[in-house]
């Protein structure tokens with residue numbers, strides 16, 4: 001039952017749209033003549049049914065998720081490679097492979113992407129990795145998480161469909177990314193988060209001047225609420241990046257795959273470790289890797305894909321290990337709040353991809369998350385948020401278990417900035433000593 005998550009969202013939208021025929025509600029303009037680069041339609045991941053480009057996210061035939069279908073550039077891969085390399089130092093260098101207008105880089109947007117791929121030799125030495133270890137550091141994005149990538153694509157779709165308000169249900173980072181992107185583009189924003197998130201994420205979600213609504217409930221409650229809002233006249237003209245714009249939003253994460261391969265010298269990595277909340281990012285990184293092979297931009301070889309979750313919200317990891325279906329977690333309890341989605345829409349796809357590639361899904365507890373955050377900071381000077389601690393923690397655990405192969409090239413994703421989750425490490429990171437301003441006091445502290 002891989003369609004459960006989205007299907008329930010769609011049913012919710014349908015029920016609350018009081019007799020309206022369409023799921024979900026349309027935007028303020030007809031979507032039939034929309035032009036979004038090489039995107040030609042939306043197509044169902046399960047049954048292949050095609051519908052015109054528009055703010056739809058669920059197949060009405062089978063309730064499967066809709067995805068963007070393309071007519072990708074054909075012809076000489078060398079030319080395409082040169083064109084990409086000559087493009088802007090942002091995700092827009094891959095515009096020909098995305099559902100965006102050709103002049104996207106000229107429109108007001110945050111220009112995310114093309115973040116550093118850190119060659120992590122000191123971390124590799126500590127972990128015993130000999131095949132090459134890299135950290136794709138997406139804390140370098142404009143609002144300090146990878147969410148700027150999917151939001152930048154959703155923004156173009158929102159403009160194309162005539163939406164006037166940009167919205168989302170968020171575990172924290174998405175709210176900030178939507179607020180910032182909307183402000184830059186001159187759209188209104190109204191974003192929804194579960195109450196009780198980290199202070200820095202709440203402040204970031206509010207500082208860009210849009211409306212921020214905290215809901216007394218879990219992320220899954222917030223998401224259900226947003227599905228209802230889409231089906232209601234109250235939500236008229238609203239583009240929810242991760243709900244009715246989800247097919248477009250999701251494509252943004254392909255750029256992580258593109259960048260990693262380009263930065264490796266147009267090569268696929270052997271192994272890649274990706275954090276999972278809804279699973280959307282992992283599914284699209286896999287898609288991005290396959291597209292590069294199809295386009296002839298990289299040589300095909302096996303890539304083992306690993307998914308990382310926090311023990312306190314690990315529905316996908318649990319299902320992977322016990323071989324059963326993904327059962328929702330009602331009360332997530334983890335310091336990795338950005339990954340605290342109890343009912344992940346793409347969970348079953350994550351399991352298929354990890355299994356099919358010879359990878360795995362694993363989880364780590366809060367103490368292991370903090371340890372991994374400190375390890376990455378200490379060895380590579382990269383301060384990751386708790387989600388990055390989850391990913392590196394799982395990498396370490398799977399190396400120790402002999403599941404991740406230390407002799408293969410391995411990319412670990414850091415999807416967010418440690419400054420967003422200071423509380424996780426604040427109590428155990430501070431001055432080595434507090435002293436009087438004198439040499440004798442410093443000598444006495446024993447730090448010279």
Ligand SMILES: *Cc1c(COP(=O)(O)O)cnc(C)c1O
Nearest residue numbers: 173277278279280281338415416
């Ligand atoms: C949202 C988020 C994720 C997970 O993204 P999904 O696509 O929902 O799996 C990972 N890391 C960070 C920092 C996030 O904010």
Ligand SMILES: [Zn+2]
Nearest residue numbers: 044047059062
């Ligand atoms: Zn279908």
